[in-house]
Amino acid sequence: MSADPFFSIITCTYNPGACVAECIASVEGQRFRDYEHLFIDGFSTDSSPEIIGEYAGRDPERVHVFRSPAQGVSRAMNEGIERARGEVILHLHGDDKLFDEGVLGRVHALFMKHGPALVMGNCQLTGHATVNRTWPDNRIARFITRHCMPMMMFLTNPIAHPSTYVSRAVFERNGKFDEKYRVVMDYEFWFRILKREKFYTTDELLSVYHFHADTISTKQMELGLNEIEEIRSRYRFSYPLSYLISLFFFRPVLFVRRVLVSMLKWYSVVPLTRTHLSS
DSSP: OOSOOSEEEEEEESSOGGGHHHHHHHHHTOSOOOEEEEEEEOOOOSSHHHHHHHHHHHOTTTEEEEEOOOOOHHHHHHHHHHHOOSSEEEEOOTTEEESSTTHHHHHHHHHHHHOOSEEEEEEEEESOSSOSBSSOSSHHHHHHHHHSHHHHHTTOOOOOGGGEEEEHHHHHHHOSOOTTOSSOHHHHHHHHHTTTSOEEEEEEEEEEEEOOTTSHHHHTHHHHHHHHHHHHHHHTTTSHHHHHHIIIIIHHHHHHHHHHHHHHHHHHHHHHHHHHHHO
């Protein structure tokens, strides 16, 4: 592969286990072939180096492996950006995978048709008790999420990095991920660029993210929550209207909704309990 590819797919790994094989298969099976796949590995000691090595051996012109001491996910993601040659960059971690074999082709078509700086899509979640997608299933709520993104950012992070394709020029104009954040570095980056860059959103599922006990967001949940609060406080003056609407409208509405749901669950249990006791 002599010319620079359209996509650079960056996979950061540190003992991802056998799940990296699913990530690899989802990329290797893509019908659109104008990509490179870079691995930034923190000297993994599990089975993943052999799995990745076999993959690189099958396609040495497209797959490249770089190893450096583990210094956190943010540093690894930034190293991938520094080494990438593609026009558009995707961060797809070892426990992520592309949704189906046509994802890269569809995303490429969106860049060609709409000319955005970023393409953001939906993400399927597995292993989570209550949520199965990053964007709501309800069409109205999903419309609000897509078209009122800054406002929604003060409630949650609706932008899944394995479903978000970022032009290299975006990083050149705005800088890379802030390495002081160890868990939610992408959350800060989205806040930083949303007012500055043209982005296109699609309802399509572009990736699959699997929750499990060894993910960074799970193992360092408390740190992640603290980082989220710091980032929201940092950017509330950059998006004052979005912040105020989320604070004084959406948060109270969501609170009331949670209370009502809890009450309905309680009332559905209590009559059954009384009936059981009286019998």
